[in-house]
Amino acid sequence: MNDSTVEKYQVFLSKILNCATNEVNINITFKNYPKWDSFAHVEVMVALDELFSIEFTEENFVKYGNAAEISNLFNEQ
Amino acid sequence: MSDLLDPVNAFFKIALAVKNDDSIAVKENNLSITYLEFLQKVQQIAGAITSHSKNEKIALVLPQGHKSYASMFASLAAGSYYCPINIGAPDNRINNILNEFIPDIIIYSEETSELIKNISPQATLINIDDALKKPPLLEPCQPHEIAYVIFTSGSTGTPKGVVIGRKGLTHYLGWSKIALKINETSIVSQHPNIGFDLSVLDIYSTLCNGGTLIPITSMKYRTMPALAIKEHKITHWISVPSIVDLIGKSKQLTSQNISSLTHVVFCGEQLFEHQLDKLFEASPSLNVINTYGPTEATVSCTELSLNHNNYKDYCYNNNVSIGTAIDGITLTTKKEDEAELIITGEQVALGYWQDDNKTTQSFSIKANEERRYFTGDIVQSTRENLYFAHRTDNQIKINGYRIELAEVDFALHQLGFNACITVFKNNQLYCFIENEKKLAPLEVTKMLASILPSYMLPKEVIILDNLPRNINDKIDAKQLKENYINE
Numbered sequence: 001m002n003d004s005t006v007e008k009y010q011v012f013l014s015k016i017l018n019c020a021t022n023e024v025n026i027n028i029t030f031k032n033y034p035k036w037d038s039f040a041h042v043e044v045m046v047a048l049d050e051l052f053s054i055e056f057t058e059e060n061f062v063k064y065g066n067a068a069e070i071s072n073l074f075n076e077q
Numbered sequence: 078m079s080d081l082l083d084p085v086n087a088f089f090k091i092a093l094a095v096k097n098d099d100s101i102a103v104k105e106n107n108l109s110i111t112y113l114e115f116l117q118k119v120q121q122i123a124g125a126i127t128s129h130s131k132n133e134k135i136a137l138v139l140p141q142g143h144k145s146y147a148s149m150f151a152s153l154a155a156g157s158y159y160c161p162i163n164i165g166a167p168d169n170r171i172n173n174i175l176n177e178f179i180p181d182i183i184i185y186s187e188e189t190s191e192l193i194k195n196i197s198p199q200a201t202l203i204n205i206d207d208a209l210k211k212p213p214l215l216e217p218c219q220p221h222e223i224a225y226v227i228f229t230s231g232s233t234g235t236p237k238g239v240v241i242g243r244k245g246l247t248h249y250l251g252w253s254k255i256a257l258k259i260n261e262t263s264i265v266s267q268h269p270n271i272g273f274d275l276s277v278l279d280i281y282s283t284l285c286n287g288g289t290l291i292p293i294t295s296m297k298y299r300t301m302p303a304l305a306i307k308e309h310k311i312t313h314w315i316s317v318p319s320i321v322d323l324i325g326k327s328k329q330l331t332s333q334n335i336s337s338l339t340h341v342v343f344c345g346e347q348l349f350e351h352q353l354d355k356l357f358e359a360s361p362s363l364n365v366i367n368t369y370g371p372t373e374a375t376v377s378c379t380e381l382s383l384n385h386n387n388y389k390d391y392c393y394n395n396n397v398s399i400g401t402a403i404d405g406i407t408l409t410t411k412k413e414d415e416a417e418l419i420i421t422g423e424q425v426a427l428g429y430w431q432d433d434n435k436t437t438q439s440f441s442i443k444a445n446e447e448r449r450y451f452t453g454d455i456v457q458s459t460r461e462n463l464y465f466a467h468r469t470d471n472q473i474k475i476n477g478y479r480i481e482l483a484e485v486d487f488a489l490h491q492l493g494f495n496a497c498i499t500v501f502k503n504n505q506l507y508c509f510i511e512n513e514k515k516l517a518p519l520e521v522t523k524m525l526a527s528i529l530p531s532y533m534l535p536k537e538v539i540i541l542d543n544l545p546r547n548i549n550d551k552i553d554a555k556q557l558k559e560n561y562i563n564e
Contacts, residue, residue, distance in 0.1 A: 018505075018536040020519040030296055034531035038299040039319070039476065042326045045300075056327050061300050 009071040012051075016043045030065035041065060048073070082251045083243070084224075085154045085217045087285035092116035094287075100261060101289045103143040104309065110143050115284070118143070120213030122151035122184070122205070127214050129182060129201050133221065135159040136180035136200070137271070138171070138189045142292050144205050145271050146280050148184050149225070153243070156218030157182075160226045160238070163272025164189050166530045172196070173235055174228045177430065184208065226430050227274045229372050230472070230480050230533070234487025238430025239274075239372045246277070248423040249375045252403045253282040256366060256380055257313060257340060263288035264337075265313040266305065268320070274372045275345050275477070279315045288313070303329035310337040317345040317477030321352040330359050344368045344377045345477035347465055350392040353383065361385040369399035369465065372479070373439070373450045375424040378406045379463070391462055398462035407447075408463070410456065417469055418456045421449045473501045478532040480506070485525075485533055492524050496544050498552045502562045505536035509557050511544050 010021040017024070017035045030036045036044075041061070048054040048064060052073050063069055080086055092102075092112045102115035110118075126132050135152040137159050139145035145161070152159035160178045162171055175183070175196055182201045185193050193202065224246040231237035259265060265283040267290050269275040283290045291309045298305040303324045306314060314320075324330045341356065341363055348367045356363060364384060370377030381391060381400025391398040402408045405423055410416035425448035428436035436442070441449040457466040471482040485499040489508060496511035510521065518538035525534055539561055545553040 019522065020517075023519050023522070030300075034526050035534060037531060038296075039323055041296075041300045042323050046326055056301075056329065058297055058301065058304060062297060065296060 006071070008074045008077075009067065012047065012074070013044070013067060013070065016040055016047060024067060026068050026071060028067045036065075044070070080247075082254070082285075083220065083247045084250060084281050084285055085150065085220070087250065088119070088150055089116070089154075089217065091285060091287045092119075095261070100287065102284055103146060103290045103292070104264075105142050105292050106295075108143075112287070115143065115147060117213065118147040118209055119150045119154060120215060121211050122148050122208045123154040123214035123217070125203055125208035125211040126151060126155040126157060126182060127218065128211065131181040131201070132157050134178060134180045134182070134226075136162060136175055136178055136183045138162045138164060138175075138183055138185045138193055139205060139271075140164060140186065140188055141267065141271050141276075141294050144186065144209075146267075146284065146290070148205065149271075149280065150284070151214075153220065153224060154214060154217040156221050158221050158223040158225055158243075160228070161271040161276070163270045163530070164192060165270065166272070167526070167528055168192060169528045170236065170530060174238075175200075177228070177235060177238060178226060223427065225277075227272070227372055228430075230478075230484045232471070232481040232483035232487075234484055234491065236484075237432065237435065240427040240430055241274075241375050242423075242427050245375045245424045245426065246281070248405055249277075249377075250281055250285055252380075252405075253278060254286060256382075256403075257282050257342065259283055259286040259288045259313060261287040263313055264309055264311050265290055266293055266302075266311050266315055267291060268293045268302070268314075268316040269345075269477075273345075273477070274376050275315070275317070277376050278342065278344065279313075283313075301327055301329060303327070303331070303334040306338060307334045307336075312337055313340045313342065314338055315342040315344070318343045318348040318352050319346065319476050321356055325355050330355055332359050335360050338363060340364045340366065342366045342368065344370065346474045348397040350389075350395045350397060353388050353392070353397060357385045357388065367391075367397055367400060370420075370424075371450070371452055371454070373426045373452075374406070374420045374422075375426070378403055378420055378422070378424055379408070393459050393462070393464060396464050398464055399456070400463070410458075416455065418452045418454050418463075419449055420452060421447050423447070425450045471501075475504065475506070475532055478530075480533055482506075485529065485535070488525055488528050488533075489521075491528065492521070494521075496552065498544065498554055498557065499535065500554050500558050500562075502558050503564070506533070507557075507562055508535040508538045509544055509552070509561070510538060510540050512540050512542050516540075 010024040013024045014021040095112045103110045224243040226238045228236035367381045368377035369379045379400045407421040453469045455466045482499045489497040521538045545556045547553040
């Protein structure tokens with residue numbers, strides 16, 4: 001993953017999770033990051049729908065509950 | 078108030094009445110617990126509690142689910158009272174609550190055993206799975222005057238315990254029985270954390286009236302509550318109103334998803350007109366009950382029944398009225414138009430846990446007089462309807478969670494920041510700190526996360542060389558809000 005990808009997913013998540021970009025890393029998930037609660041996760045999914053046309057399916061809600069999967073989307077962009 | 082409505086009596090009566098069939102009390106993941114099985118668990122846990130000589134105060138350090146619900150009934154059946162703990166809170170906060178409550182017994186599970194490692198040695202520890210092997214207590218003990226103690230945000234930095242009486246709880250269940258119309262065919266959501274008093278409504282109203290309770294715990298259901306409604310055919314949804322926004326954002330507030338719902342009960346925060354617009358558009362036949370009440374009045378003490386035809390009559394400036402007092406409760410204000418609401422009646426708490434000063438400040442408790450609680454909530458009477466206007470102090474609510482701004486300030490002081498202030502704007506918290514320790518905002522947030530629950534964390538920590546002061550030399554919150562936070 002190049003620096004530009006890292007920066008993109010960090011900016012994306014930090015805006016939704018209301019935190020600094022350097023607080024976002026590949027290991028944060030819905031379960032382990034306090035600010036990533038159910039309300040924030042819905043915001044994540046709304047934004048992924050707008051950017052990548054990720055549908056609101058049950059599978060996708062679970063799949064994109066972690067920074068690693070989200071960073072892959074930016075990597076494939 | 079009839080003794081038959083006492084939660085233990087009501088539950089035992091229901092459970093014994095249905096014990097020969099397979100009525101489900103709690104449906105949890107792939108597990109269905111019948112009323113008979115649930116009754117046995119209650120009796121076994123009560124047996125485990127009463128096998129210890131010191132058993133008045135029970136702390137429940139358990140995850141949301143049938144074992145914690147059974148432990149609540151068991152505590153009451155054992156003639157004890159309990160304190161439910163939000164196990165998602167930081168360890169430090171859990172320790173603070175347990176150190177304040179000083180339980181005689183802590184009921185825990187494998188999942189929570191780490192949380193109670195450093196707890197005072199005088200408490201007896203009971204593993205819930207061991208308790209479920211104990212001989213049952215078949216006959217409930219004489220009820221204790223107290224039903225439960227629930228801790229909310231406290232301005233001194235330590236959460237404050239609200240002491241709810243058994244009679245107050247019984248009174249509340251009398252109301253919910255009539256208002257919610259839960260029966261054997263009802264399937265009811267259990268969404269709020271057990272450390273949040275709104276959970277009292279769904280847990281007791283369902284299990285005392287023969288309905289089936291569905292804990293909403295998985296990531297799937299927490300983020301997509303509409304799927305829980307659809308898959309479990311939930312008839313009664315009980316939560317804070319902001320869940321409507323959550324469902325709406327994920328594009329799942331559709332007629333198809335919520336067709337099973339007959340009743341929606343809101344409590345814990347302000348209900349807005351746009352939320353009702355969305356709900357009734359998806360399901361015009363819904364019955365919505367809006368309620369209001371502080372933890373100090375046993376969950377809620379007003380009601381307003383809304384339907385597709387009448388709800389606009391109760392909306393004013395996007396706010397929805399909080400309704401009128403339920404039977405047995407009196408609401409008064411000192412002035413006619415806009416004034417602090419005072420609640421009188423059986424449901425008013427017995428006071429704050431071990432804090433006579435705070436109790437005296439907020440309650441009027443006199444012999445031979447009904448208890449009164451001064452809410453600190455300013456209400457406005459418009460077109461003969463009551464509307465919540467604002468607080469008299471610095472207490473705010475985010476997604477139904479009650480937060481004292483002073484508690485966040487206290488946490489900052491604990492971390493060594495002397496000049497700091499927390500403000501509330503655009504429904505978010507912001508912490509301003511004078512640049513004493515040369516730390517980055519991120520580091521401050523991380524430090525705060527170790528002592529405060531996630532809903533108390535600020536959206537932003539803003540560090541300034543000097544915080545502005547007003548003429549009284551106090552930090553000027555107004556100026557900070559205006560100059561540093563965009564609308």
